[in-house]
Amino acid sequence: MENKYIIEIENLSHSYSKKIIYKDLNLKIKKGSIFGILGKNGVGKSTLINILMGYIKPKNGLCKIFNEPSHNLSVKAKKEIALLHEGFISYDFMSIKEYEKFFSSFYTNWDEKIFYELIDLMGFAYEQKLSTLSFGQKSQVVLGSLFAQNAKLLILDDYSMGLDAGYRRLFIDYLKEYIKEKEITVLITSHVMEDLVDLIDDFIIVQKGGEIYQNKINNFIKEFRCYEFNNEKIEKRLIHRVEEYKNNKKLYSFYDIKNLKELETTFEDKFLGFVGKY
Numbered sequence: 657m658e659n660k661y662i663i664e665i666e667n668l669s670h671s672y673s674k675k676i677i678y679k680d681l682n683l684k685i686k687k688g689s690i691f692g693i694l695g696k697n698g699v700g701k702s703t704l705i706n707i708l709m710g711y712i713k714p715k716n717g718l719c720k721i722f723n724e725p726s727h728n729l730s731v732k733a734k735k736e737i738a739l740l741h742e743g744f745i746s747y748d749f750m751s752i753k754e755y756e757k758f759f760s761s762f763y764t765n766w767d768e769k770i771f772y773e774l775i776d777l778m779g780f781a782y783e784q785k786l787s788t789l790s791f792g793q794k795s796q797v798v799l800g801s802l803f804a805q806n807a808k809l810l811i812l813d814d815y816s817m818g819l820d821a822g823y824r825r826l827f828i829d830y831l832k833e834y835i836k837e838k839e840i841t842v843l844i845t846s847h848v849m850e851d852l853v854d855l856i857d858d859f860i861i862v863q864k865g866g867e868i869y870q871n872k873i874n875n876f877i878k879e880f881r882c883y884e885f886n887n888e889k890i891e892k893r894l895i896h897r898v899e900e901y902k903n904n905k906k907l908y909s910f911y912d913i914k915n916l917k918e919l920e921t922t923f924e925d926k927f928l929g930f931v932g933k934y
């Protein structure tokens with residue numbers, strides 16, 4: 657029977673010397689899903705991607721992509737993964753055209769139309785050297801090359817780095833259309849919550865010390881509420897977090913608390929209410 661999961665993580669534990677990053681994480685990501693890995697700076701999102709790609713050996717546990725162990729992915733499997741890594745290497749000495757040609761040679765399903773579609777949207781000349789592009793513009797060229805790979809798994813680790821609001825929007829809009837047309841699974845990390853709201857289906861929030869929260873985004877938005885709080889007597893088990901700022905208190909909870917006034921919140925408010933701002 658065909659495996660419906662593209663990524664399987666079993667009993668994963670990892671730490672850097674005494675700092676625990678993951679403890680006994682079990683996670684399965686379904687084919688076709690758009691999955692978010694969320695969390696504050698430094699909790700371990702990139703570490704998880706590095707483990708999945710086989711770049712870091714975890715202290716314990718097993719990760720599989722396309723049914724193959726991460727630490728031993730076949731060339732065929734690697735070709736089906738398009739990875740945007742934080743701090744990608746750019747090929748400054750190449751022109752856009754040379755860059756496209758160079759990368760096309762590695763990927764069997766490469767579609768140059770897709771690459772140039774994005775380049776055209778940005779209005780770059782194909783002969784322009786990457787060294788003459790700004791960091792954000794270079795990021796767009798790299799993102800174009802990821803789409804052109806026509807991979808089965810797209811991993812985007814902090815795609816928004818260096819992109820201004822317009823380029824970010826362009827990228828997210830393009831990604832949404834791309835996903836609709838392809839049979840692709842996407843694993844995405846981002847600090848821009850607004851981009852994720854109508855993009856991802858399921859997500860995890862990674863917290864310090866390896867605590868993991870997992871839910872469907874729609875359920876989280878429905879279930880996790882924010883209330884005005886004036887020290888009313890509330891059962892402890894109903895409280896997720898109380899936040900105080902200049903004598904204003906907010907209470908976050910997964911429960912419907914009738915005697916408190918619910919406040920309107922965005923996904924970002926809820927995320928911050930869940931993890932805490934600082």
Ligand SMILES: Nc1ncnc2c1ncn2[C@@H]1O[C@H](COP(=O)(O)OP(=O)(O)OP(=O)(O)O)[C@@H](O)[C@H]1O
Nearest residue numbers: 672677695696697698699700701702703704742814
């Ligand atoms: N090779 C390493 N040796 C020691 N500590 C490391 C190493 N790599 C990462 N860390 C630490 O592990 C933690 C997780 O790092 P990681 O880069 O995975 O976080 P992240 O969630 O991706 O952060 P960000 O959102 O800032 O990109 C950080 O505290 C980092 O300093």
